[in-house]
Amino acid sequence: MRPGGRTSRTRAAVFDAAMAELAEKGFAGTGMEKIAARAGVATSTVYRRWGGLTGLLQDLVDEITLDVQLTDAGPLAADLAQIARVILLLNRHPVHRPWMDAVVTAAVHDPAARQVLTRTIRRRIDGTAPIVARAAQRGEIPADTDGDEVIRMLAAPFYYRMYISGEPITDDLPDRVAAAVVAAVQAGTLRRTH
Amino acid sequence: MRPGGRTSRTRAAVFDAAMAELAEKGFAGTGMEKIAARAGVATSTVYRRWGGLTGLLQDLVDEITLDVQLTDAGPLAADLAQIARVILLLNRHPVHRPWMDAVVTAAVHDPAARQVLTRTIRRRIDGTAPIVARAAQRGEIPADTDGDEVIRMLAAPFYYRMYISGEPITDDLPDRVAAAVVAAVQAGTLRRTH
Numbered sequence: 046m047r048p049g050g051r052t053s054r055t056r057a058a059v060f061d062a063a064m065a066e067l068a069e070k071g072f073a074g075t076g077m078e079k080i081a082a083r084a085g086v087a088t089s090t091v092y093r094r095w096g097g098l099t100g101l102l103q104d105l106v107d108e109i110t111l112d113v114q115l116t117d118a119g120p121l122a123a124d125l126a127q128i129a130r131v132i133l134l135l136n137r138h139p140v141h142r143p144w145m146d147a148v149v150t151a152a153v154h155d156p157a158a159r160q161v162l163t164r165t166i167r168r169r170i171d172g173t174a175p176i177v178a179r180a181a182q183r184g185e186i187p188a189d190t191d192g193d194e195v196i197r198m199l200a201a202p203f204y205y206r207m208y209i210s211g212e213p214i215t216d217d218l219p220d221r222v223a224a225a226v227v228a229a230v231q232a233g234t235l236r237r238t239h
Numbered sequence: 240m241r242p243g244g245r246t247s248r249t250r251a252a253v254f255d256a257a258m259a260e261l262a263e264k265g266f267a268g269t270g271m272e273k274i275a276a277r278a279g280v281a282t283s284t285v286y287r288r289w290g291g292l293t294g295l296l297q298d299l300v301d302e303i304t305l306d307v308q309l310t311d312a313g314p315l316a317a318d319l320a321q322i323a324r325v326i327l328l329l330n331r332h333p334v335h336r337p338w339m340d341a342v343v344t345a346a347v348h349d350p351a352a353r354q355v356l357t358r359t360i361r362r363r364i365d366g367t368a369p370i371v372a373r374a375a376q377r378g379e380i381p382a383d384t385d386g387d388e389v390i391r392m393l394a395a396p397f398y399y400r401m402y403i404s405g406e407p408i409t410d411d412l413p414d415r416v417a418a419a420v421v422a423a424v425q426a427g428t429l430r431r432t433h
Contacts, residue, residue, distance in 0.1 A: 146347045149402060153340045163405040170404075197404065198419060201395035208343060209398045210364075210391065211357035217432070225392060228426035229419035238411070 058084040059091060060105050067102075068139040073147075077101070103161055106144050110135065110169065121180035122220075122227045125199050128173050129219030132203045136214065149208055170196045177230075186230045191237040198226045198235065252278040253285060254299050261296075262333040267341075271295070297355055300338050304329065304363065315374035316414075316421045319393050322367050323413030326397045330408065343402055364390045371424075380424045385431045392420045392429065 062083035066075045077098055081088040095101035113131050117124050135141040148165075151158030174192030181188050202222050206212045229235055256277035260269045271292055275282040289295035307325050311318050329335045342359075345352030368386030375382050396416050400406045423429055 150344050150347050152405065153344050153402070159405055162403065166404040194415075197396060197399060198392075198416075200403075201399035202391060204399050204403045205391060205395035208347070208402055209356065209394075210360040211346065211353055221388075221428070221432075222392075225423035225426075225428040226419075228423045228428045232419075232422035232426070234415070234419040234422045238415075 055086055063105055064140045067143050071143050102144055109141055117176040117179050119183055121185050122223050124176050125223035126219045129199055129223055132200055133219055187233050189236045190230055191235050194235050249280055257299055258334045261337050265337050296338055303335055311370040311373050313377055315379050316417050318370050319417035320413045323393055323417055326394055327413055381427050383430045384424055385429050388429050
């Protein structure tokens with residue numbers, strides 16, 4: 046059943062409230078009661094629908110990222126730069142970034158958070174690797190290129206700066222990393238090994 | 240003044256004790272008093288020398304990583320694979336990994352931890368980028384290759400797996416990533432932009 050009418054409006058109101066709460070107070074200061082109050086719906090409705098804060102935020106983050114429309118007109122460097130720019134935007138997003146900070150921190154010690162993060166990344170790889178496959182179909186790159194690994198190589202330098210080196214992410218990084226990854230692909234260094 | 244004699248023995252005993260504590264109890268369970276007791280030295284001695292747990296662990300982690308002797312005989316792919324294997328070993332190290340987990344987690348919200356991690360990564364880049372410069376001197380790669388960026392591209396896929404995707408790091412990853420990065424360098428995509 047697709048949500049519509051009142052259900053759809055509730056969903057939108059709760060998401061708006063959750064985004065406002067997260068942006069204002071960060072992950073630690075955000076609770077189901079406050080979100081429900083801000084959205085003008087009963088707390089029980091929010092719990093019934095999402096189970097808890099983790100479920101609600103997962104759904105919200107999925108919606109943020111699924112909203113993004115990617116094109117794959119080629120050449121591959123342009124398509125990959127586009128994906129990298131989405132990573133950059135998510136990194137600066139007032140809801141996505143606090144969510145990501147919270148889940149990365151929790152994932153180090155909490156298997157449930159680890160699972161949420163791994164599943165989220167898995168879905169993003171699954172959603173973008175077909176763009177690499179189509180470049181192979183166009184004959185731009187070797188047919189046995191490992192699309193998953195291409196996406197990992199593309200994404201890794203952004204997360205490395207965010208959570209490891211702490212160095213700034215400059216606006217030219219998407220184009221630079223995309224060009225580097227395409228060169229690696231074209232040289233045949235990112236083929237499937239199995 | 241270089242440490243020697245009793246000072247040197249104290250340092251070794253405290254480092255051994257800190258490693259044992261970290262390996263057994265993780266970062267959260269490790270304290271200065273327990274380390275001092277295990278090392279058989281006065282707690283005041285440990286505080287006077289390192290200021291606190293952060294300073295002690297920073298010094299210890301520096302010693303672990305500075306112990307590593309890197310060669311740079313070329314070709315660059317072999318030298319980079321060697322650096323990547325060190326990252327892999329540190330990731331599996333009984334002290335380095337808990338330290339890294341703790342500092343990555345803390346760095347998200349704590350500026351002091353952020354500074355420790357950024358400084359540590361900076362030192363590692365400074366320590367390994369000359370290997371890229373020497374490949375340029377040998378004429379293997381473009382003269383204006385950005386050595387810092389080469390090291391970042393090499394390291395990022397490992398940290399991405401550890402802290403973001405949670406996917407396993409396989410033993411063939413150092414060679415695979417090194418080959419990909421060298422292809423990107425040789426195509427001229429990792430030149431200095433300034």
